[in-house]
Amino acid sequence: MPRHTDREYAAHLQQIREMLLEMAGRVEKMIADSVRALVEQDVDLAKRTIACDKLVNQSELDTDELCTVVLAKWQPMGRDLRLVTFALKTVTDLERMGDLAVNICERAIDLSSYPQLAPGEDIPKMSAIAQAMVRDAIDAFIHRDSDSARRIIGQDDELDILYTKVFRDVLDAMAGDKTRVARGIHVQSVAKWLERLGDHATNIAEQVIYMVEGTDIRHTSQAEEPKAAVG
Template sequence: MTQHTSRHYEQELQALKEKILLLGGKVEEMIASAMKSLLNRDPDLARRVIASDREVDAAELDSDHLCLSLLALRQPAASDLRFIATALKIVTDLERIGDLAVNIAERSIELNEEPPLKPYIDIPRMATAASSMVGRALDAFVRRDPVLAREVLGSDSAVDQLNVQLFRELLTYMIEEPRNVTRALRITFIAKYLERIADHATNIAQMVIFMCEGRDVRHPAAQEGEAEEF
């Protein structure tokens, strides 16, 4: 894309993109570490994930501040406006993903205080799928790639499916033996957190499509009868 006449403006937009990428990298790392702490029964690692949430919160504020100042001072239009609107929204999703990674770490600490209920099979698969959705959604954002973003949208149902499957399995453990209930519930929670992470990745991918094409693909039912654009 052609550069802006104002080099300073160009640099600010670039800085915003970098801030979001850094934040995205941070939360991806948090998901990975939270899962590692669960699988390796490593509460110290889980505590480090919980502590790193402050960095994510600070990065969210920083990015929002830059977006507001760009809106106020540059009066962006067209693709720049859509880029900044997207940045404002996806930062919230990324921050929530960070919170969910913290929640996984908290459950991991609790689970590690008791003997394992069962070997983890579906949970790591869900984590890989959800984390890959976050990574690809961010790649699509950086590369302005609506095709990749659409691929991310298509991955969400696989994660939902795993969540349903895992819930069913854990239910049998709970019915079998009431002493399993606490641990089984905690694992169910983790599955739910991963499913929510995939939902946030979906939101990011939807915003990337909006950023690239100016087309809002969210809530098709609510948009019935409206104009094609926006």
């Protein structure tokens, strides 16, 4: 694709990309650190991660503002319009992902007084999948790779299955031993948030497909994926 004729416009679009990447990178680290804080019972790390959320919130505001300026001044079309709509939607997902990482950190602090999670438990498995989905969604954005984005969407099912299993296991444990109720509720909450992280990563992957191909696949199964978003 040739360069933009209007260099200021091109610079603003590039700035949107860079702001998204910076925000995504920060959120990706927050998620990784929140899970590490949980597994390793690292209260300091949990607190430092919670403090990062302010930066993520500010990134959302800054990106929204820049997108609004670009819409007002240049009225982008085609791939540029799709980038701006991608940014406007994705910052909302990223901001929510930051909030979920904060939630996990808060639970990590609460769970630090309970026995450590065993590596074989499903929470570490879920966190590995969720982190991979987030990382791959961001990579798909960087490389404008809609095929990778499609693969991410399929991984969400694994998280859903694991969440259902965690929910049942926690329920069984709590039913058999009332002293495990408090820990069980924390674990179930963390599992739910990891499952939601997968949902947000899926949203980003769907937006990557729209940004790259102009095809809106939301609310459709991949088998009945439409050819075009508009028309």
